[in-house]
Amino acid sequence: MYAIELDSVSVRYDKVVALRDVSFNSEAGKMVALIGPNGAGKSSLLKILSGLLRPSSGRAKVFGREPTKARGLIAYTPQREEVYWDYPLTVRELVAMGSIRRVGPLRWLPARDSRVELALRLVMMEDLASRKISELSGGQQQRAFLARAICQGGEVYLLDEPIAGLDSPSETILLEILKTLREQGKTIVIATHDISATLEIFDYVALIRNELLAFGPPSEVLTSENLEKTYGSSAVALHLDDIRRVAGWR
Amino acid sequence: MNLFDLLLEPMGYEFMRVALATSIVVAVTCSILSGFVVLRGWSLLGDAISHSVLPGIAIAIALNIPYLIGALLAGLGSAALIGVVETSARIRNDTAIGVVMSGAFAAGLILLSWMRPTVDVFHMLFGNPIGVSYGDMILSTVIGGFVVLVVASLFKEIVAYTFDPIFSKVVGIPTTFLHFTLMILLSLAIVSALNTVGIILVITLLVTPGATAQLVARNITHLFATSVAVGASSAVIGLYLSYYLSISSGGAIAGVATIFFFVTLGLKTAFKTRRAE
Numbered sequence A: 001m002y003a004i005e006l007d008s009v010s011v012r013y014d015k016v017v018a019l020r021d022v023s024f025n026s027e028a029g030k031m032v033a034l035i036g037p038n039g040a041g042k043s044s045l046l047k048i049l050s051g052l053l054r055p056s057s058g059r060a061k062v063f064g065r066e067p068t069k070a071r072g073l074i075a076y077t078p079q080r081e082e083v084y085w086d087y088p089l090t091v092r093e094l095v096a097m098g099s100i101r102r103v104g105p106l107r108w109l110p111a112r113d114s115r116v117e118l119a120l121r122l123v124m125m126e127d128l129a130s131r132k133i134s135e136l137s138g139g140q141q142q143r144a145f146l147a148r149a150i151c152q153g154g155e156v157y158l159l160d161e162p163i164a165g166l167d168s169p170s171e172t173i174l175l176e177i178l179k180t181l182r183e184q185g186k187t188i189v190i191a192t193h194d195i196s197a198t199l200e201i202f203d204y205v206a207l208i209r210n211e212l213l214a215f216g217p218p219s220e221v222l223t224s225e226n227l228e229k230t231y232g233s234s235a236v237a238l239h240l241d242d243i244r245r246v247a248g249w250r
Numbered sequence B: 001m002n003l004f005d006l007l008l009e010p011m012g013y014e015f016m017r018v019a020l021a022t023s024i025v026v027a028v029t030c031s032i033l034s035g036f037v038v039l040r041g042w043s044l045l046g047d048a049i050s051h052s053v054l055p056g057i058a059i060a061i062a063l064n065i066p067y068l069i070g071a072l073l074a075g076l077g078s079a080a081l082i083g084v085v086e087t088s089a090r091i092r093n094d095t096a097i098g099v100v101m102s103g104a105f106a107a108g109l110i111l112l113s114w115m116r117p118t119v120d121v122f123h124m125l126f127g128n129p130i131g132v133s134y135g136d137m138i139l140s141t142v143i144g145g146f147v148v149l150v151v152a153s154l155f156k157e158i159v160a161y162t163f164d165p166i167f168s169k170v171v172g173i174p175t176t177f178l179h180f181t182l183m184i185l186l187s188l189a190i191v192s193a194l195n196t197v198g199i200i201l202v203i204t205l206l207v208t209p210g211a212t213a214q215l216v217a218r219n220i221t222h223l224f225a226t227s228v229a230v231g232a233s234s235a236v237i238g239l240y241l242s243y244y245l246s247i248s249s250g251g252a253i254a255g256v257a258t259i260f261f262f263v264t265l266g267l268k269t270a271f272k273t274r275r276a277e
Helices: A042-050 A091-103 A114-122 A138-152 A168-183 A195-201 A224-231 A234-247 B003-012 B014-040 B043-063 B067-089 B093-115 B121-126 B134-153 B155-163 B165-170 B175-192 B198-216 B220-245 B249-276
Strands: A004-013 A016-026 A031-035 A057-062 A074-077 A156-160 A187-192 A204-208 A212-216
Touching: A004 A042, A016 A042, A016 A057, A016 A204, A016 A212, A031 A042, A031 A168, A031 A195, A042 A057, A042 A074, A042 A156, A042 A187, A074 A138, A074 B165, A091 A114, A091 A138, A091 B155, A114 A138, A138 A156, A138 A168, A168 A187, A168 A195, A204 A224, A212 A224, B003 B014, B003 B220, B014 B043, B014 B134, B014 B155, B014 B175, B014 B198, B014 B220, B014 B249, B043 B067, B043 B093, B043 B175, B043 B198, B067 B093, B067 B175, B121 B198, B134 B155, B134 B175, B155 B165, B155 B175, B165 B175, B175 B198, B198 B220, B198 B249, B220 B249
Parallel strands: A031 A187, A031 A204, A074 A156, A156 A187
Antiparallel strands: A004 A016, A004 A057, A204 A212
16 A cells, blocks of 8 residues: 555646646655645645645545545644744644644643653754744754654654755754654655755655656656756756766766 | 722722723633734734624614624624635735724714614723623623633644644644634623723733733743733723723723833843843
8 A cells, every 4th residue: 555645636726727637656664755846736735645635636545545534644744934933832832732633622732741752852852842932943943843743643744845944954954854754664745946855865756847747766857857847947957967976876 | 098008999889899800801801812813913803803893783782682792793794704805805814804894893883873872882982891780790701701611622722723724724623613713702702891991992902911921921821821911910900090090991901901011022122132232
């Protein structure tokens, strides 16, 4: 059984086609990068997999189930800009939000939860647990989001632009944490603009521009031709030559 | 006269005891919701709902039913109408709020001036806790108790929804239900405040305690505790000021809450500047 399955998925907003006939699958324990320019449909695809959006046609499945029936298996983090970071929450309170489903209705979240502490340890934020989220850097905010996702205890992590705007050390830390999660058998799907980050550690890359242009291992998919089709510019393709050299590909 | 006498003297009058109890209950009710109003960016929406209750009151008077029922239905109706106008006209939320709020308030004024009702419209607009009856006090207490119960029962879900609605939806929190629950609670709080601070000034109690608390809160529990403390203190100090200075009680309560905000902001800024030095 695949961890995620997309079968001829299309999304339309009124008359605008956001995604057309997208199909691909991934086994569990893999890292998948959705790459494409702004408005290419990456976030729509994540929203379909998380059950936030219904495809206009086609089917999406998470471990063989409709996404809305697989909520316990899905951990989703939106783009950082979509929340109000001046909200008076500590890092621990934010991470504990991941336990909401498990705690159930009409009960308060426990003050101390071993899952929360474990998640904080995994993202190396134990020392920052009592800090206000408004006092975190961009990279720390993203790690706190990831810790909340870990606390959810899902099998499939859907992360919308988790490395956007991060400096290089923060990006490295975040990708290392994602690798650790993969080693634990979790499936990671991220939407990103950053091609270079996907080269070495991702198992699959999906190039998207309102349709699936290519899907497969990065070394096969990230070609000059495919990137020109995706971004409509040769600049990205030229940049790829440098990236391929660094990665040691031919 | 010492401080103790100053505090005790107004309590010698029954109307002052009722006014104080009702004002505290209303301030606490509004202050609890104030945290969410401020954090979700609903200040203007709260203002719109409070102004929109006026036509509901007018219609209720015309139909000879309790005006609080009319006010509640009008408050909820305006919140729903704002959503409909925003979606169908594809205009920004603040524009939809401006259109509905001013239209509803105008409709209320026209209806009331045409009907010439026996109830004191001025007191509804600006409040008059001194004139609050036992019945009003009991109603405010029941509403306050209901608001506290609902917020306490759904606290973690409301916090998650007001912080990150998308995440909340993914984990299966019923966000639409929560949204309308908060709208109902807001409308109820506004109705309970009609006689104390009135339609125009209730927004102060729905925004300022939460805004003041946000300046100093270290975490979410601290925010709600501070907000309630600011709201309740404003009610007490404002009512005493109105008694001794013979000024509008609703205005005094709202004024004290505003002073709390600016003093806190000033202290915070001074503290920050000093630390930077």
